[in-house]
Amino acid sequence: MKMKLSRREILGVGSVAGCAAIGGSILKGANFATASPSAAALPWSWKKIDPAEIQERAYQSAWEKIGCMYGVCEAILGTLADRYGAPYNTFPVDATVYGSGGIGGIGAVCGTINASGLLFNLFVKDQNDLFALCSEMSLWYEKASLPNYKPKKPKVDIQIAKSVAGSNLCHVSSTNWANASGYKVMTNEHFERCNRLVADVAVQLVTVLNQYTAGNMTFKEKLNDFSLQCLSCHGPGNSEANVAAGMTCNPCHENPH
């Protein structure tokens, strides 16, 4: 894998090579700060993953920490780290537990969509593409009937009802599932649903990254007609221009006209 070199790395104060070159002096108490490895410059090289290979890992990792963002990130970065080492193993995946429950349980964006953004950012250079990919995943998530994944070793071995999230927000997605399934939120059945959904999003994300990196990406998702009508006046560049969003409007807004 060929990595772009950061200024620190060119200066030889970071990276394994720099670290090895000055290794002796570190142990003699040289400045630890500047001798330490700095972050590998982005984008990191995406290596094709067979989506089927990471489903169970995503599901099990999500259960391990009740972490939806963590489950997606651990399965993908962990798989790459196991196979290729750096830079994939330099990311502190444990730092993605916060994404659970829409950021520390506040019910905002689903941790799997947060994970998707972070992973696109690690592997995609062009910022327009990065934003387009985030939108593609979010719109797919809003409309998909999930979960699909049947775990090999389920923690809660029951039939899990599918539902359409209708929104990229954790609490909307979870409420729609609770209402569809009859189960309460914050129960093991709810977590089982979310952790199976983690596997589904990881599969979709890997599929998109495989396609994008191979130059085969086709952007398919669109806002629905209701939302496009809202944005035709309220969206950027239009008469009102007081709303900038790519989320489907109707889960929260009625047509006021």
Added chain:
Amino acid sequence: MKMKLSRREILGVGSVAGCAAIGGSILKGANFATASPSAAALPWSWKKIDPAEIQERAYQSAWEKIGCMYGVCEAILGTLADRYGAPYNTFPVDATVYGSGGIGGIGAVCGTINASGLLFNLFVKDQNDLFALCSEMSLWYEKASLPNYKPKKPKVDIQIAKSVAGSNLCHVSSTNWANASGYKVMTNEHFERCNRLVADVAVQLVTVLNQYTAGNMTFKEKLNDFSLQCLSCHGPGNSEANVAAGMTCNPCHENPH
């Protein structure tokens, strides 16, 4: 700083020490993957920062990439990296650009709240505290009249109207500001407002991390009465138990009873 050692580090295949010990063999073409530095185990040690020191950096960094999540993360992790090197400089801060505009412009959670969650996760060990801190920041953000910061070197040198976000969602926060100020969204005036707000959130976040780490943290924020009434039936553990959220309900939901 004392760090917990991960299994990889105990095995001596990661970290600067492990890297230095086997440095010679790396240069002779040993397995690059396993010889590479792996992520430093969490939590990282929080070092007190004077909030006033990072305001302008947060503002300028946010402008640099039109990155609200990036601005907060770059100012705080960049300051720590400049002073102390590793592990702070090992985090690929450029990977937080995706948080802009509520994740790639989709208008979901404000990038500053996303940044807050990520930074709490890097520095806070206890998961209950992590979640409580995320909630504290989100509720503070929802209610605060922002922006307060007056840049030393403003990119857009005008008076910027303050507004109350009312929600942790990017598009709600931005729309409330657009309606209060009379400016359109996705204009330089809008970005100026958001990037000053980045400085304000960075200050609040550093203040909270300083207090929490010193054992002086007092959790002050509460959901409003409207939201508490909603959750008294719909929240986890109550009769309906079909909503799990710590976001204020009334920006999107009317009282249906």
